[in-house]
Amino acid sequence: MEKILVGPQLRQLRLSHGHTQAEMARQLGVSSAYVNLLENNQRSLSVKVLLALGDAYGVDAGQLVKENTTMQLADLRATVRDPIFSGAAPDLTELRAALDHTPKLVECFLQLYQNHHAVLETIRKLSAGDLAVDIQAIRPETAIHNFFRDHANHFPALESAAETARAAIGGPAEDLFASLKRHLKDSFAIDVAVVRLEQMDQTLRLFEQDRGRVSLSEVLDPINRNFQLAHVLALVSCSSLLDELVADSGIVSETGQQRCRVELANYFAAAVLMPYDQIFQMAEATQYDIDRIATHFGVSFEQVSHRLTTLQRKGAQGVPFFFLRTDQAGNVTKRFNATPFTLAEQGGSCPVWNIHGAFSAPDVIIPQFVEMPDAGQFFTVSRTTNRPVISRHAQGRRLVVTLGCERTHVRRIGYAAPFNLDDKSSVAQIGTNCHVCPRRHCAQRAAEPLHVTLPVDANRRGSTRYQS
Known part of the structure; x- marks a missing residue:
């Protein structure tokens, strides 16, 4: 013990x-x-x-005895690396001592830093002319993201429920749609029908529980049809478990609770399509070859990427990844984080990060080493993913999926093999946003930082108009 x-x-x-x-x-x-x-x-x-x-x-x-000190230590370590603190950062021994002897002080310090970061974000939005209400503060996505991160994006109870459900469904992976339909009919008296687009009123999936019916839009490909049925299976087979987890989230708004329930049901669906032991073993055997894994399980690149962030079972832990999905305007449309690092919360809008360049090379995996201003280094892979095409008026609705981990894990990942891992010069120095990035010599800088004064020399022109 x-x-x-x-x-x-x-x-x-x-x-x-x-x-x-x-x-x-x-x-x-x-x-x-x-x-x-x-x-x-x-x-x-x-x-x-x-x-x-x-x-x-x-x-x-x-x-x-809840184990939360690891995440706190990582948060504390990341915080003291921020360039706003001058001088050498405390070492790990000092940080552990602070957690051991002054945990409340550490908690207050971290809260103060979070408030500081929130103020910078508010200033950034105001400086950009965005005087609207801070949508992020009133929408539930932040609370849900924090809830999943507090659990390292891993829910053992949902994994167990999904394993039980997959055994009850039976059948080979290539017949999963028929097996799911049969299981929903036999066990829950739910009929499944694929319906013409014109009858669905811009809806991809409609579950009418009182009528015992699931309608799927014909625009969904077989991969997404399977996922939607597995999602419905979560709603009917483990409703009480979903209620317990939502209650544990601490989210108070009804909208937030329903949104959290959807994300938990999505977690269950992914676990049904890609059982934990099978995907963990294959991920390790293929060095996290996402396309190879997707082919084996009959799922999408995005679904595999998301599932890889959940492989945090004790004794069978995968690489701790963060996941981002970004649109062409740089908006993050989905994020999950199994790491103790904050890049997933802050990233998405730096032009130096090649997640934006992935739009120019559809379906090509683009690897990159990146470094944040606090010197934290990560390895990321980015690739486009396509939305369902409803008609000729809905062409080119691409997003980019990015999967990333701390540099220390790259030897487990095949996409990093072509790199000279000892060469630190190939690391792209990125930031969170020009308004809050302290880098003085970035050629992509589009605005002055709000919390750092850049020196101006009229006799010297740097690589941008903000650099002397």
């Missing part, structure tokens, strides 16, 4: 009740010296003491 070290949590619990170490010791039936050792992580928590904590202080034992 792993040692359970909860020193900072135990200290905060004691202080919140106004108890001394001696008073806590009496409550738990142990010595004051033992409480002191526990708080300094010099002793691990026994089951007996864990149960005593529940009885004496009414704490949820599972919540007390």
Whole structure:
């Protein structure tokens, strides 16, 4: 069994009740010296003491030992790398010590930094002439993204439910559509019909549960028909589980809860189409060859890319990826993050990042090493994905899918093989947005940074009008 070290949590619990170490010791039936050792992580928590904590202080034992320090440490490390902090950044030993001994102070510091970043974003929008209400603040996507990230984009209960469902569906992968139709009919009395476009009123899938009917638009290809039926299967086979997970998200608005439910059902659908053990083994065997995996499972490039971000099961962990889907205007239309890094939250609008160049080379995978202003380096692959074509008036509706990971994982990825991994000069220096990017010598700079003053020398012209 792993040692359970909860020193900072135990200290905060004691202080919140106004108890001394001696008073806590009496409550738990142990010595004051033992409480002191526990708080300094010099002793691990026994089951007996864990149960005593529940009885004496009414704490949820599972919540007390919840593993969240790894993500916090990564957030703290990324934060102190920001160029707004001058001098050398604290090393890992110092950061771990801060988490161990002053967790509340760390929490406040991270919250302050998040507020700072939010202010910069607001200033950027105002400077760009966008005086409208901040849509991001009132839409649920941010809360849903944070909920998925807090779970490392991995939900074991949904994985288990999907495995059970796939076994019940039966049949080979090439007959999955027929098998899904039969399973929905036999187990849930739901009929499936492919309907002409003119009858669907701009709708791709309509589930009428009271009538026991699913209508799929004829514009959906076989791959997306399978996905939509697997999504419906989530709604009818594990409704209670979806309710529990949505409640756990802490999202309060009805719109946000429904949106979260949709994303969780999508997770289940992907797990049905690409069972965990099978896709993990194939991903490792092929060095994450997305096209090869897509062919094997009969799914799309985008579906595989999204599924790869969920492979975070203990003992069978895939490369921790982030996922972005971007339109031609640079808007991020979908994002997921299995990493402790913030590129997925911030990226998408830097012209140096080749996600934009992928539109010029449809269906070609474009790899790139990138570096953020905080010196964090990532390896990304980008490729176009196509939306369903409804008519001749809806041509060329392409998006770009980007999958990325921290540089330390690149030796597991075949797309990085052509690169000289020891050559750091081939790394593209990107930022989040010109208004908040501190890079002084970027040839693509389109606006002055709002929080850094660039020196001006009338006698010198740099590579842009903002650089002397």
